[in-house]
Amino acid sequence: MGKYVLVIDEGTSGTRALIFNEKLQIVAQSYEEFTQYTPSEEKVEHDALEIYEKSVAMCKKAIGEAMISPEEIACIGITNQRATCLVWDKETGEPLYHAIVWQDTRTAALCQELNAGEWGEKARKTTGWTLAPVYSSMMLNWYLNNVPIIKKKIEAGEALFGTIDTWLIWKLTGGKKHAVSYSNASVMGSLDLKTGEWYDEFLTYLGIDRKIFPEIITDSGDFGVVQKDILGAEIQITGVIADQHAALFAQGCRTAGTGKITNGTGSFLDINVGTECVISNQGLNTVIAWKIGDAMTYALEGYESVTGSAVQWLRDGLEVITESSETEALARSVEDTNGVYFVPALAGLSAPYHDPYARGTIFGITRGTKKAHLVRATLEGIAFRLKDIMDVVAKEAGIKMKAIRIDGGASKNNLLAQMMADMMDVQVDRPFSVEATSLGAAEMAGLFIGLWKEEDFVEALTIEASFTPEIAKEKRSKAYAGWQEAIKRSMDWNY
Template structure:
């Protein structure tokens, strides 16, 4: 009987389910967006219950489209938005509050205080990350300090913590498995990379009990079986990997020195650095790319949190476009941005600046500015933010990126792909399927069960188009110089206290 791998790809703005056959073809899929909650300017939240329900609906729809049943599924792989944390009651299965999303910056001031204390460098050396609001541990600290009812529930000992993969696994297994993959654990600001265990000394300092944290399991590993009532029969969950790490794996960046750029809600640059733990600093993060068997692979990463979501803002916030697909033609309809630069720091600036107080800035507007110029400036900003990160990679990690792979929904945009090649002065390869995160999760599950062998993975990705740089060194230098001036003006915008006036 022909078998398939089912993937749940839970992103920041929507959740998707896909069915892969043995030849890595997608034979069924379903996607739904979910609600974005922004109770305050610096807060971004999700409803974990809504995400689970829509993920489940997608699974059934994808299976129906593929015309298969649960008996035809070899295994399930999960990939997910990282660091977003949720707390729930292990007895009732109900969440205590909305999940705090990785884009949330409510803990910015507390993070700055920690960074300026002895814990700033100490935590960075152990976790591989600059202390920042993306730390799940800081999110939990905020909940315990600002929600007395949550603190009381946690003290009773019945509360569990997890990222979205943990939550989905717990729900799918009927509460039998409370686990997180190594890749996801490494971006929570809670893991000691040197020991591979939860960083209890730091958590004790924050007042966050380590007892609420999940078991850590290999990314290709045993995450239990689904409750038989969900699909009609129990289906093994054998892979769980954070989204950027999944894309790195699927894009065949499985050896040291290979790199990929994922352009989705944000833009993530990930470089495989092999099996030796290195903490380069300079605004870069070190993560566990994945753990297979007894081997841990590490990666250096820099990310810009608001790039693709800036396009979404053009549609939903500004009403400049009605569909993201319009942006390619609009950008190409003008010769340049007419001097307009857009720094998309809508929730602050991530790597390499780590400035939670920066805010979005559109500068260079004149009476000649049209919406096409703003759209073009938005796409160019994605390329500039990627260069911000890659420059640090080249200067501090001594890795020159002449060839990169791109994936993610925004990478469909040919104008953007070409601008990335131009601004990086690098050859950019785009696979025929940009669903690299889903493919990576499928591969993790299939490798564990033997559905695929490692040699099978080499034929999983075909490059659909290659973009070569076509910008003079002088023009590249000029454009990037002006970009950095724009960033300087967006920096530290909210770093003041009106009481001091």
């Protein structure tokens, strides 16, 4: 049997392929961004074929850089951006429209209408999510009502539907496997969390035939075999897990009451709540963290869809920086934000506000405001949004967390990590490797074939740095009061 695990880490901005050895060390990795399509302000789309082709290219590149043969790869793990979905022709394998991304808000008006009626509470209590544009089922409803070829193909039994993990599995296996993992299924707004079955009543109401939905498989399980002509060998896909869930698993948060924050395109705070399905009443989402064998583990989650991508906007939209890595030095060049607050609601506000009509807003600008103040306010805005979510977690769980682990690319920023510790009043622990998402997918895949046991993962991530609160309670309270006023003014802006 091979001794390496190949991971496809499908993000919102790009695709990464990594090779892990038997010691869970990364021996090679490759990355490439893919195109972000924004045909209008409320729409965010991806070209699914571009994602697939770049995924295969990155896998081949990583295998080459690791100087191994495809036959040496024991299995493949996949982790992916969640909820992003598409419909494709099951005969030709061609997408019938761009994939609609989880950040997209085109269904906001319909979601608001449904939330005002019986489906608001009914859907939330069944799916664990406040009914919102992030629901894949709402995206599918939009496809049916706005893309005639999709409606026609579905009615003729010639189309399939799925999230990005489903799409990759289907393409890699040559159309032999149409599947989704439990973790990804739980984020589609289409699953009854307690039964683990597709939510037929809601799907029927939306005019959706569940026949186009994929089979649900345990996160550590049999997802088929990659065709030999794609990577040079037939390789099993044995682990598929949603990105945030993968990070929670890899960060060692495998028992109730432990949690992590992943800082990527968005920021996600997840708390393991064990084997009981707890539906939040404080604006958090309930997800299936993972299912291994017969054991289902749940988590409470709060997220903000635009945090790291707010920094990306500073680079690509506002063009005040040329590299994201510049933000730390630039923000440190000033003592504070000079009274500037930046609410990064570039795609609305997520938990606990759930306002798709909020818009990015910058308050407190004076003639003395420089770009360094704006950059610092952007980092502070990320930390404030995480405090918003952490406070809800404290109310929901009835506990004050003392420490939390962080991962994701933006977590490399020491100033941001310190701001998080200061604003949330917790110890923030960062591991040596912030690629926890990829590691979680590798662990899931290796578990299924017996390459590792769960106890082997204890030392997989060691802490590289810890950040403890450095500001007084009064200063934190004053800063946060200003933030809450800024949030209030940004809400319902585009209503």
